[in-house]
Amino acid sequence: EAQVTQNPRYLITVTGKKLTVTCSQNMNHEYMSWYRQDPGLGLRQIYYSMNVEVTDKGDVPEGYKVSRKEKRNFPLILESPSPNQTSLYFCASSPGTGAFGENIQYFGAGTRLSVL
Amino acid sequence: KQEVTQIPAALSVPEGENLVLNCSFTDSAIYNLQWFRQDPGKGLTSLLLIQSSQREQTSGRLNASLDKSSGRSTLYIAASQPGDSATYLCAVRPFTGGFKTIFGAGTRLFVKA
Numbered sequence: 001e002a003q004v005t006q007n008p009r010y011l012i013t014v015t016g017k018k019l020t021v022t023c024s025q026n027m028n029h030e031y032m033s034w035y036r037q038d039p040g041l042g043l044r045q046i047y048y049s050m051n052v053e054v055t056d057k058g059d060v061p062e063g064y065k066v067s068r069k070e071k072r073n074f075p076l077i078l079e080s081p082s083p084n085q086t087s088l089y090f091c092a093s094s095p096g097t098g099a100f101g102e103n104i105q106y107f108g109a110g111t112r113l114s115v116l
Numbered sequence: 117k118q119e120v121t122q123i124p125a126a127l128s129v130p131e132g133e134n135l136v137l138n139c140s141f142t143d144s145a146i147y148n149l150q151w152f153r154q155d156p157g158k159g160l161t162s163l164l165l166i167q168s169s170q171r172e173q174t175s176g177r178l179n180a181s182l183d184k185s186s187g188r189s190t191l192y193i194a195a196s197q198p199g200d201s202a203t204y205l206c207a208v209r210p211f212t213g214g215f216k217t218i219f220g221a222g223t224r225l226f227v228k229a
Contacts, residue, residue: 050215058216059216090159
């Protein structure tokens with residue numbers, strides 16, 4: 001089954017304790033992206049990757065790191081989490097093909113993070 | 117800077133009603149616009165994607181239109197059903213290179229049986 005898998009689904013941690021949220025897709029997609037969703041603000045893009053070893057900042061990259069060493073995986077790293085990073089996080093992937101911007105995004109089920 | 121706005125923030129309608137959800141964006145230089153559905157506690161499901169060269173897309177009871185010159189898109193839902201109750205989000209991909217995506221805050225729809 002084609003899917004985007006995030007782990008863990010729920011995470012409670014404390015300020016300053018490094019954590020990693022994993023994201024994996026089995027569709028051989030070129031593009032992957034991380035978003036956070038906060039009440040009243042919609043989804044905001046954190047980082048995206050257009051291919052292996054190619055990453056770039058979205059609108060809210062501060063406090064986050066990413067890496068793309070393999071095509072299927074795109075982990076999100078919080079080196080020193082703070083309470084303002086409490087949020088619902090989504091990973092997405094897209095084929096990245098199509099001459100006219102066809103880029104349907106497929107989303108994971110989300111990771112709810114609480115930083116105390 | 118591209119901004120995406122969705123009005124209304126919430127909408128309640130009786131079953132069977134035809135309805136329109138609105139999405140507006142400030143910069144017409146976009147690759148595409150995508151409509152998503154989000155159920156409580158779930159991820160996003162893509163409904164329709166309209167490329168910048170297109171005016172509309174249809175899937176079943178859903179029809180999405182795009183007017184780049186006015187910075188507007190509408191999602192039309194025909195003969196609404198209680199199962200349509202969800203949050204609907206629109207997102208644009210700006211024509212600035214890369215893979216940036218800008219989302220609206222969504223419209224929460226409730227269809228009453």
